[in-house]
Amino acid sequence: MIGKRKGSxxxxxESRAMMIGLGLGAWVIGILWIFPVGWTLLTSFKTEQDASxxxxxxxxxxxxxxxxxxxxxxxxxLSTAFTNSxxxxxxxxxxxxxxALPAAYALAIRPVHKWRDVLFFFISTKFLPIVASIFxxxxxxxxxxxxxxxxxxxxLYIAINLPLAIWMTRSFFVEVPRELIExxxxxxxxxxxxxxxxxxxxAAPGIAATALLCVIFAWNExxxxxxxxxxxxSTMPQWVIGNVSTRGNFLAKLSAASIIACLPVVLAGxxxxxxxxxxxxxxxxx
Amino acid sequence: xxxxxxxLSAPVKGRVGDPFGSAWRRRAPLLPALVFTxxxxxxxxxxxxxxxxxxxxxxxxxLIPEPTKYVGIENYRAIFNDPFFRQAMYTSVxxxxxxxxxxxxxxxxFALLLDRKFFGQGIVRTLLITPFLLxxxxxxxxxxxxxxxxxxxLLDKVLVFFGLNSVAFISDHPLASIVTVLVWQWTPFxxxxxxxxxxxxxxxxxxxxxxxxxxxxxxxxxxTLPHLRRYLELGALLGSIYIVQAFDAxxxxxxxxxGSTNIPYFVYEESIGGGFRYGSASAYAIVVVVFSxxxxxxxxxxxxxxxxxxxxx
Numbered sequence: 001m002i003g004k005r006k007g008s009x010x011x012x013x014e015s016r017a018m019m020i021g022l023g024l025g026a027w028v029i030g031i032l033w034i035f036p037v038g039w040t041l042l043t044s045f046k047t048e049q050d051a052s053x054x055x056x057x058x059x060x061x062x063x064x065x066x067x068x069x070x071x072x073x074x075x076x077x078l079s080t081a082f083t084n085s086x087x088x089x090x091x092x093x094x095x096x097x098x099x100a101l102p103a104a105y106a107l108a109i110r111p112v113h114k115w116r117d118v119l120f121f122f123i124s125t126k127f128l129p130i131v132a133s134i135f136x137x138x139x140x141x142x143x144x145x146x147x148x149x150x151x152x153x154x155x156l157y158i159a160i161n162l163p164l165a166i167w168m169t170r171s172f173f174v175e176v177p178r179e180l181i182e183x184x185x186x187x188x189x190x191x192x193x194x195x196x197x198x199x200x201x202x203a204a205p206g207i208a209a210t211a212l213l214c215v216i217f218a219w220n221e222x223x224x225x226x227x228x229x230x231x232x233x234s235t236m237p238q239w240v241i242g243n244v245s246t247r248g249n250f251l252a253k254l255s256a257a258s259i260i261a262c263l264p265v266v267l268a269g270x271x272x273x274x275x276x277x278x279x280x281x282x283x284x285x286x
Numbered sequence: 287x288x289x290x291x292x293x294l295s296a297p298v299k300g301r302v303g304d305p306f307g308s309a310w311r312r313r314a315p316l317l318p319a320l321v322f323t324x325x326x327x328x329x330x331x332x333x334x335x336x337x338x339x340x341x342x343x344x345x346x347x348x349l350i351p352e353p354t355k356y357v358g359i360e361n362y363r364a365i366f367n368d369p370f371f372r373q374a375m376y377t378s379v380x381x382x383x384x385x386x387x388x389x390x391x392x393x394x395x396f397a398l399l400l401d402r403k404f405f406g407q408g409i410v411r412t413l414l415i416t417p418f419l420l421x422x423x424x425x426x427x428x429x430x431x432x433x434x435x436x437x438x439x440l441l442d443k444v445l446v447f448f449g450l451n452s453v454a455f456i457s458d459h460p461l462a463s464i465v466t467v468l469v470w471q472w473t474p475f476x477x478x479x480x481x482x483x484x485x486x487x488x489x490x491x492x493x494x495x496x497x498x499x500x501x502x503x504x505x506x507x508x509x510t511l512p513h514l515r516r517y518l519e520l521g522a523l524l525g526s527i528y529i530v531q532a533f534d535a536x537x538x539x540x541x542x543x544x545g546s547t548n549i550p551y552f553v554y555e556e557s558i559g560g561g562f563r564y565g566s567a568s569a570y571a572i573v574v575v576v577f578s579x580x581x582x583x584x585x586x587x588x589x590x591x592x593x594x595x596x597x598x599x
Contacts, residue, residue, distance in 0.1 A: 007471065017404075019402065019404065020404075022399060022402060022404070023402070023404025023405060026396075026399040026400055026404060026407075026410050027406065027410055029396060029399065029410075029414070030409070030410035030411075030413035030414050031413065032415060033414050033416075033417065033470070033474075034381050034413040034414070034416050034429050035418070035471070036417075036429065036432060036433055036470070037416055037417065039426070039432055039440065041430055043432065051438070052437070052438045053438070054438055054440060054443055080461075094323070098321040099318050099322060101319070102314075102315030102316070102318070102319070103315060103316045103319035103320070105315050105397070106312060106313065106314075106316035107316065107317040110312055111311075111312075112309075112312045112313050112316060113309065116379045116590075118320070120325060120586055120589070120590075121320075121323075122319075123586075123589065124582060124586065125323055125327040125328075126527055127527060127576065127578050127581070127582035127585065128327060128331060128575060129530075129531060129550060129553075129571065129572075129574050129575060130531055130550065131333050131547070131549070131550050131553040131554060131567075131571045131574065132331055132334055132568075132571040132572065132574060133327060133330035133334055133555075134330075134554075134558070135330075135333075135334060135337060135557055135558070135564045135567065135568055135571075136329075136331075136333035136334055136337065137330050138332035138558060139564070140330075155326060156326070158322065158326070159323065159327055160324040162319060162323060163323070164327060166319060167560050192314060206593060216419065218422070220420075220421040220422060220423075222421070222422065222423050222533070222534045222537075223533045223534065227558055235295065236421070237421055237423045237424075237534075239573055240423055240424055240427065241423060241538070244427065249528075251431055251432070251438060253429065254427065254520070258421075258424040258427060258428065261421055261424060262419070262421055262424050265419055265421075266416060266419045266420065268568065269416075269419035270412055270415075270416075270419075270460075271412065271416065273412065273415055273478075276478070
């Protein structure tokens with residue numbers, strides 16, 4: 001796993017000077033890659049004049065953050081968008097995990113007949129272009145008065161995250177030692193108790209990483225949000241975009257809004273980076 | 287859940303080919319997820335197929351579709367006479383292939399750099415993965431406003447500083463601008479996959495090769511690269527799944543301006559994005575699905591290879 005092994009692979013046969021040079025090279029690339037984000041962070045603390053001129057005459061200030069968090073009438077407020085995002089993301093992720101954990105059990109621990117086909121069915125839904133199913137969803141959401149509600153977003157976010165969650169949790173379940181499960185079975189432990197007391201504690205870090213990825217994808221989702229959700233249930237991406245269209249090109253303000261919108265997920269991603277990729281590789285990486 | 291409970295209390299045996307009760311006992315935990323997925327992803331798709339044979343549209347744009355008429359394959363015939371659709375198809379291929387290939391190349395190079403001991407390794411990895419965690423909408427905005435903009439963009443300032451002419455990046459090179467943002471976001475993803483691939487190499491073989499006096503380039507070409515093949519395939523596959531659906535960056539940066547409309551954006555414009563011709567838009571979507579199935583068949587072969595490897599392990 002990443003970070004576990006500290007020694008270098010290609011280090012074999014490399015001189016010390018070359019090692020230092022390549023380390024410096026990595027630093028340069030890392031700084032270059034994050035530069036646009038760093039610059040946006042800096043801009044968010046500037047005055048608007050400094051921001052649009054890309055200069056530093058007036059020092060740094062926190063006022064852009066208080067500007068964006070105050071709502072003007074008729075526009076989407078930060079607190080509304082944040083609450084909507086939070087509810088949609090947490091509810092959809094919880095349901096995804098409630099569906100994915102038993103499913104992964106039936107695909108990994110005590111696999112159903114043709115478990116491979118079932119697994120492929122789930123992932124094949126990710127190949128289906130979203131546009132291919134958006135109109136019926138749209139038409140029926142309209143019919144059932146679901147447009148502009150959190151409910152429709154929750155349902156759709158479950159649908160987009162479930163295949164990934166099942167693949168990921170399955171790959172973590174496969175690694176739970178068979179002996180432990182068999183021992184629990186002999187003891188006559190029910191499925192629920194097996195999950196709770198044997199499997200979950202072992203697979204917990206992987207399951208947390210899976211849930212986190214679902215949170216990231218749901219938090220960042222924009223297409224469904226603007227298509228089905230232009231009324232009161234708007235989420236954070238829409239709030240950021242709202243700062244562009246309704247308030248003109250206020251670069252510093254927009255930067256502050258961008259930082260606020262991305263911060264929760266970026267922090268969570270930083271914390272879980274080592275595990276996340278294991279899950280993303282869908283069991284290919286051990 | 288009561289059905290599941292009932293089956294759970296059945297005696298435990300647990301082999302494929304067991305009596306009926308046991309088979310359902312195995313299936314029960316799977317069913318909620320399966321039923322949900324079929325309802326939400328397959329059913330709408332079937333309805334889309336039906337729409338594609340009708341003239342369903344929304345003339346009043348009141349968002350309520352009007353009564354429909356069966357039009358046979360007319361919508362499909364129209365597709366192949368539509369130069370804009372062909373253009374969008376071409377753009378989709380160019381956008382996906384260039385973004386996936388470039389981010390794979392950068393991702394592999396960065397992973398090779400990171401897979402060694404140096405001061406601040408973890409910090410550099412954290413810096414590199416950050417763009418992947420950003421909202422795609424925000425990533426596109428950052429590049430549009432801070433980097434590419436001809437009013438306050440940094441790139442423009444740099445060009446002027448060096449006495450060069452300004453370039454209107456987004457309006458003159460819309461596709462390249464969008465691909466830049468996609469590559470910026472997806473390189474970290476590819477890097478993490480390749481990094482995991484590099485670190486799963488058995489170190490004793492590499493050490494043995496080193497002892498035998500192999501050069502680091504020789505080791506890379508003979509041992510590392512073949513080992514990485516699976517990971518490259520996986521990266522290309524997962525990257526394609528997400529990048530082919532790119533919408534946010536296009537919407538934010540060009541609004542589907544010339545040369546930057548991919549298939550998802552095209553179908554969107556044709557329908558809920560303003561055209562409101564659900565019937566013909568569905569036909570476009572179905573054609574896209576057919577192409578996706580071709581790609582997916584190939585992609586599933588890759589995944590299938592991964593599962594077989596797992597069996598052997």
